[in-house]
Amino acid sequence: MMKEVRFVCRELDCGNPVAESGMPLLEDGKRRVILGGCYGNESSVRQCDIVRGGPGGCNGRTYHHVTCSESVRLVGGAGLCSGRVEVKSNQSWASVCEADFDRQDAEVVCGELGCGAPAALQGGLYGEGEGQTWDKEFQCKGKESLLLDCDTSDRENNTCLPGNAVGLTCSEPDDVRLVGGGSRCAGGVVWYDQGEWRTVGAEDWDVAAVVCRQLGCGSTVSVLLGDTTRAFRLSCYGSESSLRECSRSYDLSPGLTVICSESVRLVDGAGLCSGRVEVKSNQSWASVCEADFDRQDAEVVCGEFGCGAPAALQGGLYGEGEGQTWDKEFQCKGKESLLLDCDTSDRKHNTCLPGNAVGLTCSEPDDVRLMGGGSRCAGEVEWYDQGEWRTVGADDRDQRDVAAVVCRQLGCGSTVSVLPGNTTRGKNIICSGSEPSLRDCYRMYDLLPGLTVICSDLLVQPDIYLTDPMGGVSRGHQGPEMFRGYNFTITCSTQPQYPGGSFLLTFTGSNRTQPAVNHSAAFLFPAADDSHQGNYSCVYDNYVFSHNFSSESELLSLTITASPLPAFIIRHVVVLLILLTSITTIYLYYKPTRRQKRVNRVSSMDLYVNAMEMVSLSSRAEAGPGEERAAQGTE
Template sequence: MREVKVVCRELDFGDAVAVSEGPLIEEGRRGVAIKSRRGHGSTITESGFREGGPGYCDGRNYHYVICSDLQAQSVSPPAEFSVRLVNGTTSCSGTVEIFYRGEWLGLCTSWWSMMKEVKFVCRELDCGNPVAESGGPLVEDGKRRVILDRCYGNEYSIRHCDFIREPGVCIGRNYHQVTCSESVRLVDGAGLCSGRVEVKSNQSWASVCEADFDRQDAEVVCGELGCGAPAALQGGLYGEGEGQTWDKEFQCKGKESLFLDCDTSDRENNICLPGNAVGLTCSEPDDVRLVGGGSRCAGGVERYDQGEWRTVGAEDRDQTRTNVAAVVCRQLGCGSNVSALPGNTTRGNSIICYGSEPSLRDCYRMYDILPGLTVICSDLLVQPDISLTDSMGGVSRGHQGPEVFRDYSFTITCSTQPQYPGGSFLLTFTGSNRTQAQPAVNHSAAFLFPAADDSHQGNYRCVYENYVFSHNFSSESGLLTLTITASPLPAFIIRHVVVLLILLTAITTSYLYYKPTRRQKRVNRVSSMDRYVNAMEMVSLSSRAEAGPGEERAAQGTE
């Protein structure tokens, strides 16, 4: 009691009332050993410590102290099954421990859900939403731990969950580390990423008025809670709450890591009318993917966990695989589950879902290593494109979409991104059973209409169909709304004009080509005649020279 009196005095908690000894910390852990003290010093440090610094001692030498001044600080033992987080970076993160029969014990469980057990831990500690959880050998194997069976989600606190009352021994992989948000949370929503925005101020939670909150503020909140981008923002979306209303206006830039890091300013109007407590829906986190299936909606399931992509495993039961696959397809926005089969070689941590959870992190997580899971979702094929072209200038852009002149030809082309070979396209016409089908060639197909008439007016859609993974899949394009209008001139006149223009162009081209050629031929003929005349004159002169003067005169007389 002498040392205990010094502790109470140093803490200004009055005199020592009681002290107990027990295995409050595991045996074999290092502790600080002090020398004996008569209780006259003012601080425990004046007692002096044994030489050699911290050493090892058995658990019975650790002490639990009760001082007399209960007004200064309550020192009554925590309630049975109270929760705390130790060895974390903040007061809302760390390894989970449960107070049981006078001592703090680690929590051991095979079932662990962010939406249930982790949410209870965060709530009991007056923290915000669950952000992350992990399991591993955080403490030594072979030590006694409180064993939790499971929580069902409707309990008031974690102490009302199913515990195995006698502490037991479990392997280290089942101990859990939790991270909760500290200063912001979403409440009364359907999952971890939706609810009414509440901010912690002066140890109490306050709702936020819609007028003081914008999309940039929402981006910071969603990011701090480990969710995706904001999807919906509306006052009164998740009720009003029962506490106070935050009296500042947030001015986030959208890049802050914590919501309370954002700038604030005084609110212009201190009144937040009923129905204006802001509700926020964030998209689910981008922490799940399907790989190796040729599409973002097919392949082996992987989840981003503790800084890396890890394989997700599932029990070899049809319903278990189907439930997990339903959640995966929903989170990825890939429609519904079509097929869920065991993976070929890879193995991963087991996930158990009910099938209605909004994301995979809301499911139960187990640390058994089971075969991986291959999932095929209904929206396997990407959405095809639809376009309109013509070869005669008969298509124009109207107020309600493309317009085609009556009696003109036009072509509707369906195309899709390269995913799988083969397939076919259907061109459907809204309001009738008229369809056309063509095989996909180079992932496209063209549908020609030789002459537009009023029956062609309406809405068109391309449907791409393909048989892959032993199932038929289809994907529809958006609507193409087509209007048929009268042309400025009758089509047959324009056709004749076009033909005449083509003929005129051909004639002009031929004329311009052959005219220089004929001129060159005439020049060539004149040049040849001149050369012939010159040659004959030369021959004549040569003959006269050889005949002599007498013959030349005779020739002249003859002439």
């Protein structure tokens, strides 16, 4: 909301916001305007999203009371406490020359804007003003409440050279602290506002990120609910430099307990689990050289932030740091709780070349799941928070964005559909849809109906394998070799997620389809030839949740080769072996007498002829037409 308030002051030509607070909504019947969706580059509040409401607007509770500085402002800075100094002169704004402005003048401006002491004062620090230059020299004593209360004198120089428009950076005010956590970087959040310390309430990583940043305590490690239920509520985007830039209201919600990393942070990443690695050195932040940081060091950092295992580790992955470089080499074993618990050694290299500031991407923690849908990519959304699994709820307008984050975090593709869940007590989550995980979304204390999400990668990848005549099984892209003329079977199978469905076997030349029986299908090929050589894959199709889904197996690569011996030779060898075995058996079984020699000899000859005829018939039945003709020609 502070962005919108800043535009109100600009629209009224009243300088910077000095204070903004939520006030009870007056039941006077007047219509008010709710501002939202200002991004910082608009020239007027009219370019922001505007919703007009009555006494029931503004959530029916509060409206915002704004105080502007009126006569001085800081322009072009990163927040309310930095920018080019401009003062109001004849109803227009004029930049101030560096020669006409000193540290005592800066102390007055910082105090007038509610900021801390001056931290930087330099000409050209925040660019040049487009208008005129202030024609006086300030003579502040440093104790004045307003800059225009200071004495002035005529300028010694008539002109202000380019690059000399004075820029000012005030330190953030010491108006936030963490108490009860045993460290200045851990504890319940309290904020000094309107003369008293107030407990801050929010279930919000964005508020926690601002607190850790403002205190110089690195990145957020965890966010918990505090003991109190009467906390002053804040809402932040997460990019603010201090809590003063966040929206305040008089809603009461559970207090917020924050634990910051204190000594290490990830900067300029896409979420809480990625960024350039920086460690605290002499109260300032230093980037780490790639040569001084390995995977075991990365495991400690990822664990310290409550993230998953390291996924990417590379120099220059998230840009270069603007400050110094850490002058030690980390020697972590991978089991330490904190990076600064690791041993260090002197660096082997004296310099860190550009592009070598190490960037780290940790995998997202396993803190979200889909339950009751028969698949890890379908079901009611649950999120692990504060030691338990909680049902996630979302407003109608936020459901698709929340679902997109869930499918992305689980590696389940894109959202197919979002349905009402079974519970009416889901923890309210608000996402923009681009976050890498639910941890990066905004959480609210109120409860909403749960939601069931169905992602596109619903079906698990099916399996494919080949069975040869001897019962051997082959899998994988390298695949088997099959002799010409032999039969083989390719089987498609999948895990038992949903009943029914069908398998499409795709291979060079044609496709074949069979219904899934017991979650599998077998495709028989009677005799292998060159047309069967190539890549095969199984595509499993099923209609569930009123949508068609499919999933494809890996490739199986089949090579067709010639047999070591021609098939007809192998068959004749087999016939001869059968013949010899038969004769031997007959001889051993029958032991004829001398009287019966002739009769037995005739009987043996008949048996021999009968056996030969049987073998010949069997051989011709097994031989192909070409081989049969060849055999007849030989006869």
